[in-house]
Amino acid sequence: MAITAGGLLNSTPASIQQTLSTNYLDLSSASNAGWGQQYVPDLMEKEAEVFGPRTISGFLAQVGAEEAMTADQVVWSEQGRLHLSYTCTMTDNNGNINGALNGGKVTITDHIDTNADYTSGSHGIRVNDTVIVANPQAVIKALVTEVDGNVVELAPYGVADCSAITDAKTDCVIMVYGSEFAKGKKYLSAAAAEADTRGANEPSFKSYTNKPIIMKDYYEVSGSDASRIGWVEISTEAGGSGYLWYLKAEADTRARFTDYIEMAMLEGELGVHGTDAVDNFLGTAGDSTGTQGLFAAIESRGNVTTGVTGVNAATDLGEFDAILAEFDKQGAIEEYMMFVNRSTSLAIDDMLASMNSYGAGGTSYGVFNNSEDMALNLGFTGFRRGSYDFYKSDFRYLNDKATRGGINDAANANAIRGVMIPAGVSSVYDQTVGASMKRPFLHVRYRASQTDDRRMKTWVTGSVGASTSALDAMQLHFLTERCLITQGANNFMLMK
Numbered sequence: 001m002a003i004t005a006g007g008l009l010n011s012t013p014a015s016i017q018q019t020l021s022t023n024y025l026d027l028s029s030a031s032n033a034g035w036g037q038q039y040v041p042d043l044m045e046k047e048a049e050v051f052g053p054r055t056i057s058g059f060l061a062q063v064g065a066e067e068a069m070t071a072d073q074v075v076w077s078e079q080g081r082l083h084l085s086y087t088c089t090m091t092d093n094n095g096n097i098n099g100a101l102n103g104g105k106v107t108i109t110d111h112i113d114t115n116a117d118y119t120s121g122s123h124g125i126r127v128n129d130t131v132i133v134a135n136p137q138a139v140i141k142a143l144v145t146e147v148d149g150n151v152v153e154l155a156p157y158g159v160a161d162c163s164a165i166t167d168a169k170t171d172c173v174i175m176v177y178g179s180e181f182a183k184g185k186k187y188l189s190a191a192a193a194e195a196d197t198r199g200a201n202e203p204s205f206k207s208y209t210n211k212p213i214i215m216k217d218y219y220e221v222s223g224s225d226a227s228r229i230g231w232v233e234i235s236t237e238a239g240g241s242g243y244l245w246y247l248k249a250e251a252d253t254r255a256r257f258t259d260y261i262e263m264a265m266l267e268g269e270l271g272v273h274g275t276d277a278v279d280n281f282l283g284t285a286g287d288s289t290g291t292q293g294l295f296a297a298i299e300s301r302g303n304v305t306t307g308v309t310g311v312n313a314a315t316d317l318g319e320f321d322a323i324l325a326e327f328d329k330q331g332a333i334e335e336y337m338m339f340v341n342r343s344t345s346l347a348i349d350d351m352l353a354s355m356n357s358y359g360a361g362g363t364s365y366g367v368f369n370n371s372e373d374m375a376l377n378l379g380f381t382g383f384r385r386g387s388y389d390f391y392k393s394d395f396r397y398l399n400d401k402a403t404r405g406g407i408n409d410a411a412n413a414n415a416i417r418g419v420m421i422p423a424g425v426s427s428v429y430d431q432t433v434g435a436s437m438k439r440p441f442l443h444v445r446y447r448a449s450q451t452d453d454r455r456m457k458t459w460v461t462g463s464v465g466a467s468t469s470a471l472d473a474m475q476l477h478f479l480t481e482r483c484l485i486t487q488g489a490n491n492f493m494l495m496k
Helices: 059-063 245-267 277-282 294-301 317-329 342-354 404-414
Strands: 064-069 074-078 085-091 105-111 129-135 138-148 151-156 172-179 206-210 213-222 303-305 335-340 382-385 388-394 418-422 425-430 435-440 442-447 457-462 473-486 493-495
Touching (some): 085 129, 213 245, 294 473, 294 493, 317 388, 317 493, 342 388
Antiparallel strands (some): 074 206, 074 425, 129 172, 335 418, 425 435, 442 473
16 A cells, blocks of 8 residues: 655755744745735734725715605796896897887897797787897887887887997897886777787796616625635725625625715716617617706706806905806895815815905914914805805815816816805796695605615625525625706806
8 A cells, every 4th residue: 555645744844943934834825825924914904994985975965855756757847037038139120230220120039048948939028018128338218019020129218219229239138127008099009009919928837857867786796705704804984894805895886886876966968869879879769868967957057157267266256246146137045055176165265264354464363263272274164245145065076086076187177166056945846746846956856666666776686695596696786766856957056
């Protein structure tokens, strides 16, 4: 009988008193988990959190609410403007832009509020209305004597014609401020005195829609890896810890998906059915693609400021005074929350500090609620200008290098500095509910019914843990279906 000795018995004697690789396990070999040496290292088991909180979600939770829906789209209506004001082109009675305007005609081209929908013949100016026509050259008050579609004929008060408007006649605004009628007549002219065809104005109906999108993700770990212990103690944003690496991977996938939910509500864009590549790829068979996120809604229906003196022009009150003037034209909501990136936040702090007459020559105590025995506080959380209150907060999404912070570095002049969101609620007519509702200006709708709640679905498949299939792995699935509703976007301001 022959005995064959194994080649890895580590039994070779040493001729001297010395630790050698032939006496002990070779911890540097691939078969021994890649340890670099035979001596036990001073192992730091805890995983270092070098990026601080890595998630960016939480913005919508601060400024909005969530509500269930049971349809493929959300439709809501918003009030139109009460008064009649339009942009127009002014000509003389013969249709000539150049020359004396003896009387004058205006052709309505658009609503003064360019966010409003305008179609030919949709203006509300009628015969016998008194109007103001203005451009940089002059302001003229006149009576409307004839309306023919979008062409309105005027009889000016106090002057023989409208020749005061001499140049740039295409840059005019017309506004109705009242009416005047002759005694005993329905109309000023005798020819129209018998037929009351002046007509009545109907309120404009403005409705908007948005649609939810379906978002999915999943994480998979084999049964062997799920039961393998690691030497690193992991930690997750959700507070979990342990020595099973798949717990970290699963937690990271969940946290990333939660961030994607919020990022999609901020960055979402609506597709154009039948014309774009997204529609062709998804094969939606008649359904539109995409969803309108916050930034797209503000750029489409709201206000955008690019500053006064450059890309990051929040160093004086000039930009804020211009913003206030625009808000006065809109809903005049007097409380706003500003979510801004770091450079804009510091610029606002510097702007407010410069308002202190002692700040230019050095730091002053008292004005900033500072004392000699405390750390100097040069930051501001809010300020009041005119009748408006602004509350400032850093927006991590705009700062983080892996999210909009990196995009902003590349976008330069097109970077998003921040967003101003009105505080409070708005009253709108919800066609799904069939009633007027008060809701936050910003809120999320998610798909849900008694059968399926798709706000944030999580389920496990496979043979690891809950055994649901023959797959020797555990799959954790994530799904949501939702959209963002931006009501009253005319009261929002995007800072670029």
